[in-house]
Amino acid sequence: MKTGAEILVECLKRENVEVIFGYPGGVLLGIYDTLFDADIKHILPRHEQGGIHAADGYARATGKVGVCMATSGPGATNLVTGITNAYMDSVPLVVFTGQVPTSLIGGDAFQEADIIGITRPIVKHSYLIKDIKELAPSIREAFYIARTGRPGPVVIDLPKDVVASKTKFKYPEKVELLGYNPNYEGHPMQIKKLLKTLEGAKKPVIYMGGGVRISEAHKELLEFVEKINLPVVSSFMGLGGFPGDHPNFIGWLGMHGNYASNMAMTETDFIIAIGTRFSDRSTGRLDGFAPHAKIAHIDIDPASISKNVVIDIPIVGDCKVVLNQILKYIGSYDWEKRKKDRENWLAQIKAWDSEHPFSYKPSKKIIKPQFVVEKIYEVTKGDAIICTEVGQNQMWAGQFYRFKDPRQFISSGGLGTMGFGFPAAIGAKIGRPDKEVFDIAGDGSFLMNMQEICTAVQYRVGVKVAILNNKFLGMIRQWQNLFFNNRYSYSCLECQPDFLKLAESYGCPAFRAEKPEDVEPILREAMKIKDLPVLMDFVVDREENVFPMVPAGAALNEMILGD
Incomplete structure (x- = not known):
């Protein structure tokens, strides 16, 4: 008993x-x-x-x-x-x-x-x-x-x-639940319909979401893309499901996605959506989303299909399993038929990216937050697990760190939970002690769960926290700047702790950078410390904005570029 x-x-x-x-x-x-x-x-x-x-x-x-x-x-x-x-x-x-x-x-x-x-x-x-x-x-x-x-x-x-x-203890060997039986294999006829439509498409796009990462379908997706030379656009939560440095990866779409991705989704004639919810932050105004495209949607959750966007070819199944089915059938179709069209389409997308890439105006006097993310990417060689808080820091992390592995990017997407990143980074580091783990943070969001410094110190969790400190609720301030006549109503965080003293009170090593030339040395010094958390306070440009930006209620091609 x-x-x-x-x-x-x-x-x-x-x-x-x-x-x-x-x-x-x-x-x-x-x-x-x-x-x-x-x-x-x-x-x-x-x-x-x-x-x-x-x-x-x-x-x-x-x-x-x-x-x-x-x-x-x-x-x-x-x-x-x-x-x-x-x-x-x-x-x-x-x-x-x-x-x-x-x-x-x-x-x-x-x-x-x-x-x-x-x-x-x-x-x-x-x-x-x-x-x-x-x-x-x-x-x-x-x-x-x-x-x-x-x-x-x-x-x-x-x-x-x-x-x-x-x-008396007895553990069931297997589970059988009435009414709960997830479908993992896609319907063969629907898969063939997808491939037939793709065969005739001139401007196809793969739109991948977090489901690709969750089901670890990244290898199958890479093989599919390279067999037919398709462009890949990601949702924010899909980042890492396809190598960020691959020539066929266009970027991520949506409110703060890149120009090329948003234009590609506007001009495409066929979307293969894989493991995504078509969230409002990705689609923009629905009546302006992919107006010329037929859409196939692969998702294990039948409730997600045609929930937000009407789907032409629904395929209920696990992303990894369905992609393997697609690869099985792929040889039966004539991929030379539209090869030149697809090559021209890729060239057009890359031209859009060259016109308006993710960019910012560098400064020799003040630290730009984007510069910090770029340096984190450089010193970690693109191999770190990146967690984020929520707000501008989150968007800059998505824009300037190129993810290549499916479990490399951890961020609160659907709910947008401030205070998520630091404790999530602690959990990630405990689960993956072999990996360097960074929390790219905003000062406002970090303050919401800063008490977990104590947890990281007690259990000697070597997570690195990079605070992009602008003394604002940055994304709130950005909206007030763009849409409320610079009326910064209760978004200023002038009264905040000295983060170095806060960290040191917990026994946590801490550094501060106030000039661009200090950023890389501090990052490299922090990475030498392995068995304790490290807090880095980067004093950044207070009024830097995240661009591109699709305003609320606008279509994806109605971006504010900020040039």
Whole structure:
């Protein structure tokens, strides 16, 4: 016989869980007493939101299911932002929350919150365990649901009395869920229809999203592209799914995407969309999106197909599996038929890129934030895992760091969660200790979870934080500059800590750069430090803007170029 706490720990071992990000509380003490003797690494964040973002970063960097835990009431509700973030970006998490005893549920007991009701719209599934016999099967199902199909978070709520009770332990060997059976293979007739349409297309474009990275379909996509010489445009979340330095990679589209990508998506006659949601930040005004194009859409989530954009050729399936099917059929079509058209099309796209590449005006007196990202790319040789906060820093990271690996770029895309980047970087570094991990941060966003410096120091997590410090909520200020007559209403951060003293108070090495010539030496010095976090405060141009920019309500070809 085992207690619920012992069953939980045994289940985690069966699922090969290596690390838990958790914060204890009263109703979890039985679980934490059992964890004391378990050989599972536990990371104690300094805030529950930091813990779940770290689990999220761990999952994105490794491809494994991230696991986090928090106590009942405020502990559980502090996870809500992180659960939503993971749900929107399709990140596999299993989230354990403590709950008051079953006899007290619904009675407004101390630290009671209906976390199942609160999170129902933002999870793939959830469980309130009322009988200890349900515990092991529910955990088995939770991990299966989190990692299969379109990945996402699953919540398991654990009442205190269930955790303390006992039963015979039995872990299910397999999972069979009525009504849940993700489809991995695409329909052959639809795939052939896609290839037939591609055969006749003069201006085709592959539009890849985060699904390519999640399913690790990057090798199959590269082979497909090179066989037919196709241009590749990425969503922001797709960055890393195709080598950023490949001649067929055009860039990423959308609000702050590059000119060539936005023009290509406006002029194309056939889009092959792979693992993307067609989010509003990517499409711009829908009636102006790809007006001349037929669209094929490959996605494992049937609910994503024709949700935002009407699709001509829907293919429900896993990106990797479907691309392998495409490669199997590809030899049956005449790719010489439109070869010259495709070559001319690529030439046109590259001409657009030459006309308006990602660029900025360098300065010898003041640090440009883009320059910092370029130097990070240079000193890391393009091999680092890059996490970002949210705002201008996030866009500059996407614009000036060329990603080549599918798990190299970690950013909050769908929800745009300020405070995400630093704890996510901690989780990524714990999951991938062999990799250099940077958090490219804005000062405003970093301040939201700066307490996690303590976590990184305690566990000697060698993550590097590069703060692009402009003493503004930069993206808010940019919109106020462009659309609200420079009325900087509550976007100025004049009162902020001295980041060097803050870091040093935690025992974290720190550096500051105020001149462009200081940037590279500081980065190289920081990279020599391996077993502690390093904070770098780059004092950058306060009023630098991110361009190009598609204004809200505009079409992709209606960009503000900022030239």
